Amino acid sequence: MKYYQLYINGEWVSSVSGNSYEVTNPATQEVVSKAAFGNDRDAALAVEVAHAAFPSWSETPAKERSNILMKIYQLMMERKEELARTITIEMGKPIREARGEVQSAADYVQWNAEEAKRAYGETIPSSFHNKRLLTIRQPVGPVGAITPWNFPLAMVTRKLTPALAAGCSVVLKPATQTPGCAAKLFQIAEEAGLPKGVANLVMGSSSKIGQELLKNPKIRKITFTGSTEVGKLLMKDAADQVKRVSMELGGHAPFIVFEDADLEAAVEGAIASKFRNAGQTCICANRIYVQSSILEEFTSLFKEKVEKMVIGNGLEESTDIGPVIDEKGLVKIQEHVDDALAKGAALVTGGKKCNFKAGTFYHPTILSQVTDEMLISTEETFGPVAPIYSFDTEEEVIRKANDTNYGLAAYFYTRDLSRAIRVYERLEYGMVGCNDPVPTTVQGPFGGWKESGIGREGGxxxxxxFLETKFVSIKM
Structure with missing residues (x-):
């Protein structure tokens, strides 16, 4: 059985306490590996190492940093299948989706390798003949990065590689459910020649490791992906040191289908957005708004296609829907469905866990006649449940779509160019897909408005x- 250790100062080590834990495949409930279980003492050691490594790494020429990152990219491409299988085994994602995640994760490495050489400064026209004004951009310092389980490789590279490209050292705390994905990436980084101490990996206690990263003044920035509730707590603690933060937090994405939309494309788009990763994404469709005139036709076609989706172990090539991450996730999904049904929603299909599977599987579910007072209308379900709402006018649906504290991603389908422009300008979201259910790409900035986050990844x-701007005035 594989045993994943912590990686501190270029060495693979057990936790200070000697504690470890078991990693379970949610599709089979089988133990697939063990991992060291670190705490605040391990994190403190990693911070000291990152702090010591920062000066040398920050002064390393950008081209050299870029070359190391490009080597990481190349090794990831060589081991694409191994990385994809690790994702699937640890968190259940269908293998086809896992391969896509590996490619996306590697694309971020390649992009940031290229961007390492483009951290430009500026010259500024002076008001005085004997002064020259300029700015330079320098790395902020050692970074604490905290990543989730639902994209256990892509989220790591989206945080680790821009920090490294900018010249920052890093302490990474990955999700406990998916330590192998991060460990394999760090093995690749070591092989690619990343200097000792520049990137450090500490799995284990989220609260203890997170608090050490927040409280330790040698960490100059926190980058986090996770729930809005946890993000708010991290921001409060970071405020004590005015520590810089970037946060990619929760979402509650509207998916709007206008009556002039290509119905087939809209249904396929709703499936791609809602049921990818069994609905366990922060940008998946949470509220599907369908114009009243096409509601019946959309719902019928949607039901027909959803009921054809294959539920199963992610390692099987035919699988469309894998398991949810754990029993706690199943309980939340069922609570949302039961609450909606109790308050008047109608069950179109699904609505229960899969008792014929050993793992934590839930039938892909469609609810109709959903109203705003239901839990599913305001809370992230994080599961394969699609609630459908009806609307009559463009003005009405824009108001409903924006009526949330979240503002991460939104989607809409229309063939009217004027409407498209009006709608994407008025949606209060950081990312908008117009006739596109998967708009995220390395070239575009990923991040949200309102309580969905601060900062952007990619683009x-x-x-x-990960850079500070320094102004320089030279008097001659």
């Missing part, structure tokens, strides 16, 4: 959150 400004 032309992907290194921005």
């Amino acid at each position: 032309p400004d992907g290194l921005h959150d």
Whole structure:
């Protein structure tokens, strides 16, 4: 059985306490590996190492940092299948989706390798003939990165590689459910020649490791992906040191289908958005709004296609829907479904866990006649449940779509160009897909408005959150 250790100062080590834990495949409930269980003492050691490594790494020429990252990219491509299988075994994602995640994760490595050489400064026209004004951009310092289980490789590279490209050292705390994905990436980084101490891996207690990263003044920035509730707590603690943060938090995405939409494309798009990763994504469709005139036709076609989806172990090529991450996830999903039904929603299909499977599987579910007072209308379900709402006018649906504290992603389908422009301008979300259920790409900035986050990952400004701007005035 594999045993994943912590990686501190270029060495694979057990936790200070000697504690470890078992990692379970949610599709089979089988123990697939063990991992060291670190705590605040392990995190403190990693912070000291990252702090010591920062000066040398920050002064390493950008081209050299870029070359190391490109080597990481190349090794990831060589081991794409191994990485994909690790994702599937640890958190259940269908293998086809896992391969896509590996490619996306590697794309972020490649993108940031290229961006490492483009952290430009500026010259500024002076008001005085004997002064020259300029800015330079320098790495913020050692970074604490905390990542979730639902994209256990892509979320790591989206945080680790822009930090490294900018010249920051890093302490990474991955999700306890998926230690192998992070460990395999760190093995690749070691093989690619990343200097000792520049990147450190500490699995284990979320609260203790997280508190050490927040309280230790040698960590100059926190980058986090997770729930809005946890993000708010991290921000409060970071405020004590005015520590920089970037946060990709929860979402509650509207998916709007106008009566002039290509219905077949809209249904396929709703399936792609809602049921990817068994609905366990922060940008998946949470509220599907369908114009009243096409509601019956959309629901019928949606039901027909959803009922054809294959539920099973993610390692099987035919699988469309894998398991949810654990029993706690199943309980929350059922609570949302039961609450909606009790308050008047109608069950179109699904609505229960799969008793014929050994793992934590839930039938892909469609609810109709959903109303705003139901839990599913305001809370992230994080499961394969699609609630359908009806609307009559564009004005009405924009108001309903924006009536949330979240603002991560939104989607809509229309063939009217004028409507498309009006709608994407008025939606209060950081990312909008127009006739596109999967708009995220390394070239585009990923992040949200309102309580869905601060900062952006990827895109032309992907290194921005890891750099400080320094103004220099030279008197001659």
